Amino acid sequence: MNRRVVVAALPGIVGMLLDAARSSAADKHRIAFLSSLGFAPGSNAGLIAAGITQQLAKYGYKQGDALDVVKLGAGGRLADLPRLVADVVARKPDVILTFGYPAAVAAKAGTTMVPIVVINAGDPVSTHLIQSLNHPGGNLTGISDVAGELAPKRLQLLKEMAPGLKRIAVLWNPNDLGMTTRYEASARVAERLGVNVVPVGVREPEDFAGAFVAMDHHRPDGLLMVADTLTTLHRKRVFDYVATHRLPAIYEAAAFVHDGGLMSYGPDQSETEASAARLVGRILGGVSAADLPLERPTRFSLAINLKTAAALGLAVPPLLLAQADEVIQ
Numbered sequence: 001m002n003r004r005v006v007v008a009a010l011p012g013i014v015g016m017l018l019d020a021a022r023s024s025a026a027d028k029h030r031i032a033f034l035s036s037l038g039f040a041p042g043s044n045a046g047l048i049a050a051g052i053t054q055q056l057a058k059y060g061y062k063q064g065d066a067l068d069v070v071k072l073g074a075g076g077r078l079a080d081l082p083r084l085v086a087d088v089v090a091r092k093p094d095v096i097l098t099f100g101y102p103a104a105v106a107a108k109a110g111t112t113m114v115p116i117v118v119i120n121a122g123d124p125v126s127t128h129l130i131q132s133l134n135h136p137g138g139n140l141t142g143i144s145d146v147a148g149e150l151a152p153k154r155l156q157l158l159k160e161m162a163p164g165l166k167r168i169a170v171l172w173n174p175n176d177l178g179m180t181t182r183y184e185a186s187a188r189v190a191e192r193l194g195v196n197v198v199p200v201g202v203r204e205p206e207d208f209a210g211a212f213v214a215m216d217h218h219r220p221d222g223l224l225m226v227a228d229t230l231t232t233l234h235r236k237r238v239f240d241y242v243a244t245h246r247l248p249a250i251y252e253a254a255a256f257v258h259d260g261g262l263m264s265y266g267p268d269q270s271e272t273e274a275s276a277a278r279l280v281g282r283i284l285g286g287v288s289a290a291d292l293p294l295e296r297p298t299r300f301s302l303a304i305n306l307k308t309a310a311a312l313g314l315a316v317p318p319l320l321l322a323q324a325d326e327v328i329q
Contacts (some may be wrong), residue, residue, distance in 0.1 A: 038073030051273030085110030101178025118142030121179025
């Protein structure tokens with residue numbers, strides 16, 4: 001090609017490249033993850049956020065190409081959530097995904113314009129996050145809590161691990177309305193099954209010592225820990241207590257079992273990731289969050305830590321072991 005032709009064509013080529021870059025930037029979407037804790041590798045929120053990001057690639061939203069991802073966590077400092085929401089909104093995301101009830105409440109209070117997808121936020125109807133599961137209204141949708149359905153199964157599994165279970169301690173944070181609904185569902189089920197409930201509420205880190213003393217006075221046969229910001233941050237103290245007293249305990253997610261907890265039963269993580277990605281994909285495609293019914297988990301996973309069981313002096317029943325989806329040696 002003649003050198004003059006090339007030189008003459010350069011401005012047009014550069015212009016086309018700039019136009020393409022502008023078009024690509026305009027087509028790029030941004031999602032923001034918000035947690036009252038954080039997204040450390042291996043954490044429940046961290047694993048789910050990574051899974052959702054990977055799932056979104058199936059809808060054409062690949063991180064780095066068509067998708068920007070922002071992750072902000074309060075590190076347990078709930079008072080920081082309104083500031084973090086303001087920071088998130090200032091970044092102009094297309095969707096905010098929240099983990100836990102406090103983050104969901106803060107996001108809802110902080111914006112009526114940005115669509116919100118909530119995860120692990122308790123019963124969103126009874127906590128007044130939405131109007132109804134089928135017609136959430138406003139700018140919020142997500143994955144519904146099915147604590148009432150999970151509570152019987154968790155108690156059944158704990159009774160299989162400890163057949164003599166007659167009294168169960170339920171550890172939860174009464175300041176977290178979303179988790180209080182989980183406690184209430186578990187307490188109702190326990191009563192129907194003839195299991196006495198020892199309610200152990202913790203609102204501050206200093207409350208754990210008193211909670212353990214209360215359990216010493218009213219010795220339970222097992223424990224169910226409801227996971228919120230506070231109990232998750234102090235899970236190792238719970239692990240130490242149940243280990244010292246050789247108490248079988250069940251948790252709500254496999255992340256606790258990976259950390260040393262005995263067993264967990266909860267929604268299948270891969271399904272949670274797929275459901276959240278599907279909701280985000282539809283919102284990015286132009287559907288209003290108000291018109292998206294909340295997704296319901298349909299698959300559930302049992303995880304058992306055999307090392308912890310041995311330390312507690314528990315022999316895991318073969319039939320229970322056969323039910324496990326994940327066994328940690």
